[in-house]
Amino acid sequence: MNIGLFGYGKMGKIIEQVAIDRGHYIVAKIDVDTKEIDFSEMDVAIDFSTPDAAFGNISKSLEKGIPVISGTTGWLDRYDEAVKICEKRQGAFIYASNFSLGVNVFFELNAHLAKMMGNLKEYAVSMEEIHHDQKLDAPSGTAITLAEGIMANTDYGKWTSGKAEKDEIPISSKRTGSVPGTHIIDYSSSVDSIEIKHTAHNREGFALGAVIAAEWIVGKTGVFDMKDVLGL
Numbered sequence: 655m656n657i658g659l660f661g662y663g664k665m666g667k668i669i670e671q672v673a674i675d676r677g678h679y680i681v682a683k684i685d686v687d688t689k690e691i692d693f694s695e696m697d698v699a700i701d702f703s704t705p706d707a708a709f710g711n712i713s714k715s716l717e718k719g720i721p722v723i724s725g726t727t728g729w730l731d732r733y734d735e736a737v738k739i740c741e742k743r744q745g746a747f748i749y750a751s752n753f754s755l756g757v758n759v760f761f762e763l764n765a766h767l768a769k770m771m772g773n774l775k776e777y778a779v780s781m782e783e784i785h786h787d788q789k790l791d792a793p794s795g796t797a798i799t800l801a802e803g804i805m806a807n808t809d810y811g812k813w814t815s816g817k818a819e820k821d822e823i824p825i826s827s828k829r830t831g832s833v834p835g836t837h838i839i840d841y842s843s844s845v846d847s848i849e850i851k852h853t854a855h856n857r858e859g860f861a862l863g864a865v866i867a868a869e870w871i872v873g874k875t876g877v878f879d880m881k882d883v884l885g886l
């Protein structure tokens with residue numbers, strides 16, 4: 655498979671290594687200073703760029719008929735537009751806030767726990783996410799997906815990074831050192847607490863998931879997510 659990498663930073667470089675190890679070819683590396691993009695050899699585009707750049711990379715690729723995998727976070731105000739372009743061009747597109755197998759299992763665990771905790775009004779939920787100090791967006795895309803999973807299964811209606819009202823899920827974001835990504839969900843009452851936690855030890859799980867998604871999407875039409883890829 656011939657892959658075009660959009661964003662050749664921390665993730666782009668690891669994805670290159672994982673893709674080559676799985677027998678694929680990197681036919682383009684597009685970064686902030688790329689003047690012209692050659693789509694002619696690409697079977698699939700993988701975008702791990704920046705919140706400002708992601709929509710442009712995704713829409714250009716879809717317009718050229720190239721299936722797109724995007725892991726960039728912090729651009730989702732334009733997600734519906736990207737879906738429309740994909741549908742209009744009969745293309746193929748996956749966005750996931752987190753491509754790792756472990757976090758996708760954690761998403762399921764989070765939804766299941768929220769279903770059980772939804773009626774237990776003595777417990778209040780809160781979330782903490784910890785990442786490296788170069789991260790541009792907060793809260794993390796993964797934290798937002800986790801909050802959406804809680805909202806879908808409880809009476810919580812919103813999440814907030816500030817002081818939470820009764821029906822809001824407070825998310826606290828910490829930026830320190832080179833932490834690849836840690837997410838903690840806590841349900842606390844006056845008598846006890848229940849906590850679930852996912853810790854990424856490095857970025858390889860994200861990269862492997864993105865390459866597996868790219869292998870899966872080639873030849874398909876539609877807008878998908880990691881549940882489709884992993885059959886969860």
Ligand SMILES: NC(=O)C1=CN([C@@H]2O[C@H](COP(=O)(O)OP(=O)(O)OC[C@H]3O[C@@H](n4cnc5c(N)ncnc54)[C@H](O)[C@@H]3O)[C@@H](O)[C@H]2O)C=CC1
Nearest residue numbers: 661662663664665685686703707725726727751752753860
């Ligand atoms: N969904 C997931 O599983 C994961 C998502 N991420 C997300 O992926 C994104 C990238 O993360 P990192 O590689 O750690 O960041 P990074 O800062 O190391 O790399 C981003 C790269 O994008 C480049 N870039 C800027 N403008 C561009 C443009 N117009 N076109 C192409 N490239 C451009 C930057 O120059 C930089 O090299 C972030 O949004 C991060 O939150 C990161 C890890 C896992």
Ligand SMILES: O=C(O)C1=N[C@H](C(=O)O)C[C@H](O)C1
Nearest residue numbers: 727751789794795796834835
């Ligand atoms: O920027 C990162 O590094 C990460 N970003 C994603 C997010 O915002 O959730 C996924 C992972 O946590 C690493």
